[in-house]
Amino acid sequence: MATLTLRRKLEILADAAKYDASCASSGGRKRDSRDGQGIGAINGMGVCHAYTPDGRCVSLLKILLTNFCVFDCAYCINRLSSNVERARFSVEEVVRLTLDFYKRNYIEGLFLSSGVIRSADYTQEQLNLVAKTLRETHGYRGYIHLKIVAGASPELATEAGFYADRLSVNVELPDETALARLAPEKTPGEIKRAMGVVRLGIEGGKGRSYTGKTARVFASAGQSTQMIVGADAATDTEILARSESLYGSYGLKRVYYSAFSPIPDSSAALPSERPHLMREHRLYQADWLMRFYGFEREEIASAAPGGMLDPALDPKLAWALANRDRFPVNVNRADRELLLRIPGLGVKAVNRLIGVRRHKRLTLEDLRRASGGLKRVRPFVTTADWSPGGLTDSETLSARLAGAAKAAEPHQLTLF
Amino acid sequence: MYGVRLQDPLDLAGWRRAARALRLGGVAPEQVAWRVGDASGGLFDGPPPPEPPSGAGFSAPRELLDLAADLVCHRSDDRFDLLYRLLWRLKDEPALLRITTDADVAEAHLRRKAVQQATHKMHAFVRFRLVNPAFEAAGERETYVAWFEPPHRVLTRGIDYFVKRMGRLAFSILTPDACAHWDGAGGLSFTPGLERREAPGEDELETYWRTYFASVFNPARVNPRLMTQHMPRRYWGNLPEAAVIPELAAAARGRTDAMVEAAPTPPSPRTGRVQVKRAPAPPPPDAAPADLPEVAAAIQACRRCDLWRHATQGVPGEGPPQAPLMLVGEQPGDMEDLAGHPFVGPAGEVLNRALAEAGVNREEAYVTNAVKHFKHELRGKRRLHSRPNGTEIEACRWWLQTERRLVRPKVIVALGATAATAVFGRALSVLKNRGVVGEVEGGGLGFLTVHPSYLLRIPEPGEKARAYDAFVADLAAAHALLKAA
Structure with missing residues (x-):
């Protein structure tokens, strides 16, 4: 077999990694190299260094160590039975690329994953070795996100946590029985156990040991996971229930939803269609409502007939339209919890309005300046100078707002 | 004026x-x-x-x-x-x-x-170029230079970010307004602005960067408007990767159509040659495990009730295979569920302390639970313990019986009401029946006391201390039965 050039390997192994949605570099213990001893820093906020024409952020060098894989997951381009070209980086090659890219300010760090070769333990050892070399041989202090291979020993997962800022184990499919069918070598148990080990590591890293010493920092940017949306029959509300359980059980920072994407060399087990980007977008919105806006899952589900979120309306607006008896809300009197329920007002806008209303009575103009648009807000509020009258209960409201919503979020609509 | x-x-x-x-x-x-x-x-x-x-x-x-x-x-x-x-x-x-x-x-x-x-x-779009690739041979400091045109005068305001990440590497950022220079050894200085032609040319790594940028893009998700919203065109002139954007965007639709319309491909010839580790098939539901390791493995596949769905794993008992003393708790908690071991959370700490004070070595006891999966409900971001119901206790009793059959303990201590139901096969009031209950069906002397988590829930310190002392006394009494038995 002809040896591949480094550039060709990069091409193959970046292409192989791109179906993982995560590219965040936020979180992580702040540190820097001002002392002249190392290289790299973490500012806590994360930086997106570029955006590809799909509008996705490029923050990390996201690659696989190898796309050889002994698993045969139907949805994956790197599955055993795929005819895709295979490649493998040496540890040294990944280290060099990371440092060279980092020094030129192309990236905030490395996100390294891998196909499973030989065994889960062997694969994890190789991933850990890259992180260890970066940290210990090169004094690298930038961001590292490592994948935990489900089935790897708890000791190796723990070692990964000492080198990496973030760890992730992908649950892949929301429905565990579908996982058994489409990813026959993976078991939900191994995936959950790996997430459990990571949570224990993170919680151990926050405390102090009994001797009073601060425990060794462990994956300070936490853990995340990804679910592929649209490859199995799970409904949106089933997916949200799974997320809720995962957030609660493993203290996840993020659940990523990745619309199942067509791949070259697809498997007969799955239909090849365009990715359902709007569905993915609505799931993120619903996820946000549950985590930052005080919505219960049942409330979102109540406005999602058949378990599916309305593609034409964002879930907050859909909920408001289905619960019009709760509106209009008097923005001069309502508490924070209720203000967060108003369509078109985000957390920042609500905080601003609460600050301002201590000093004056809010008008529509205040709402416009705080939120950046009144179209969705107007039917649901009363202010010092505005009352929606019959607008809140108008039968045509839903249709009109669906149109407004369409104009307000052009970026996730059908693109062709 | x-x-x-x-x-x-x-x-x-x-x-x-x-x-x-x-x-x-x-x-x-x-x-x-x-x-x-x-x-x-x-x-x-x-x-x-x-x-x-x-x-x-x-x-x-x-x-x-x-x-x-x-x-x-x-x-x-x-x-x-x-x-x-x-x-x-x-x-x-x-x-x-x-x-x-x-x-x-x-x-x-x-x-x-x-x-x-x-x-x-x-911070995002500055692109450095290495200006002295032979720095090692020349004994120089590795030095990077970038040309950048910010829409506002933010060079000074934002320079700290680069100083922090570059550390011992030297760099300059040149802009039309001003230039910043870091010498890699603590010195930061500013000079007047320059013109673009004074900035360095290509860096060979840019080819690799463009390759990466093009490869990590998924044509099926093409969305140029979203891209330009985050990476406005005004920046493109100084981004090496921007050169490939037009061709990537233009080819995206054709590439996607090709993927969607292509028929599935036949499996690669490698498929048959690679030894695949299949997940072990779950054992048949009623096959009786022959030893404790088999119990531990089979519990992971247990579907006798629905609790497995939301738990991380089944938690089997642990201890010597012929332990004379068996301790049975209620069910694994949050920590036990993650770790896969019984009594490692807060209640486990109380139990360990009480056992030590009662003169019982935990290593000599077989410690298990009446129910093997963690039953809980979500409250915000936390999992709160919820008590297993009669059906779940009954479904899981099969496992406890199996463990008892294999370990054959002389004394079985049920900790709390759930354990009592599982051990004695009927509901017993813990406080009325604490102490020796009698011979258990299938062998062993049954003993009943409180669950250590009960001690954690008593608010009043004096009462808590008394209850704890009684618990220690119970454990000592149960231990003493071993000699008598």
């Missing part, structure tokens, strides 16, 4: 001096023209502001000074006017800055946001 001439576009100190004098002198914002540098003034350039009366003063809120530090970086001509207008209005409206929906305050915040964003984009 007064005229104020500031030294340079970022002359915050000059603005503060002049603004102070103007406000003390009672000069309204409409009566001041602000100019920067030597550029010839307009028709309205007037005399300098009057000297303030000595001893007079006022204090501006910290928030305004912070806002001013950001706003001077904004490239708008009237930024100093806006700032002075805010300072002027504060005299009669002391809470003005907190009314963030006021027209002037909102405008100031919009500009601050633009400055913050420009800083952030500088």
